[in-house]
Amino acid sequence: MSGAGGLADDRALLGRTSTAERVADILRTRIAEGYFPPGARLSEESIGGALGVSRNTLREAFRLLTHERLLVHELNRGVFVRVLAVGDVDDIYRTRRLVECAVVRGLGQPPFAVAGLAAAVAEGEAAARAGDWKGVSTANIHFHRELVALAGSARTDELMRGVLAELRLAFHVVDDPRALHEPYLRRNREILDALRAGERASAERLLARYLDDSRTRVAAAYAQAVDDPADPAG
Template sequence: MAEQAASLADDRGLLGRTSTAERVSDVLRTRIAEGFFPPGTRLSEEDIGGALGVSRNTLREAFRLLVHERLLVHELNRGVFVRVLTVEDVEDIHRTRALVECAVVRGLGAPPYALDAMAAAVAEGERASADGDWKAVGTADIHFHRELVALAGSERTDEVMRSIFAELRLAFHVVDDPRRLHEPYLTRNRQLLHTLREGNTAEAEQLLAVYLRDSLERMAEVYRRRVGDDGAAPG
């Protein structure tokens, strides 16, 4: 933990001269998303506060914000830990994704749609695949779906889904074979993009619903094998 926290000093400049809990939470959120602090990791106030040069009160407020986002969990007399999702969490994340993402596609007006960012995410995933970087493929997949949600043009929806996608990243960090999880969605993302370019939102919604159902089945299988139903910390 001390070694991990020490490297946070590189992020100290991101806080600026008017450091706030929100900026600290942004730094920690990014590090958690990157897997720098894996699920189950205990976060040391002393080490992280010292690395970032912030007060204990500021750090505790940042922790509180991330607990509210369900990325951290506070355990009485034990401290603050990066959350380990349960199978039920994974199921709920995918239910929420299906409700929101399918509704976004269903609610699109007449084409053409602003699909450049989604196309860039597809290309990002394909480049990462060619490099054999399957963790980066998973990141590109989240970018693809984040840009799909952005088609709704709703800041509130974007905000809700930011938290959902951040939780999904926690699930990705438990996966022991990221290629097996992510590789099938390279083709499916391109297919979904093509269908939207054609302006066929009914077909795109159907593809997306099946896509998310299959994603849930894969993730639930991984979780039952790796962490069990109750979300015990991965070994």
């Protein structure tokens, strides 16, 4: 099964206090990175053997990720990585706009702690120079996770971790990742520059337009990739 072999490298992360939540963390990361693509069946035997965990622990991890809408259980067939509908993509972006814009709007007085954002922007620009468009996608996710982290809320961080992992399910089936992600490198830097300058309102406006444009582009590209007749503009 694709991706299962590499899980053995993650076994050390579990330690002696292995829990379903920690197994779910590993699988969530693997799904987000595309090791288990949308539609892939997850084998209890292969994954449990690679991680060295019991079937019950693995099933609980699957249950957690199903609750997060990353997996689906099909009766008599098994557990699969979820395939999104275009409507799901639209809903993900509505959630992102609500949360991310609220985080920026709610920031205190400048200066803002933007070191994590700056690192993510540099990561994306370096990946683009190397022609690594999957790396650009990953850096973009890092940028938005760091943006949400400015709220200093573990609950908000957890919410967005799941939302952004779910979004990666759409990214993995789009045929032209460069066209999808390259335009947002410059826009990430513009948001960073606005926050560095203490211009919170400007950063929020840039972010809102960014997310609206991204929603339209991603939904359209995803609809074409999966041949979904739904209206990509939502």
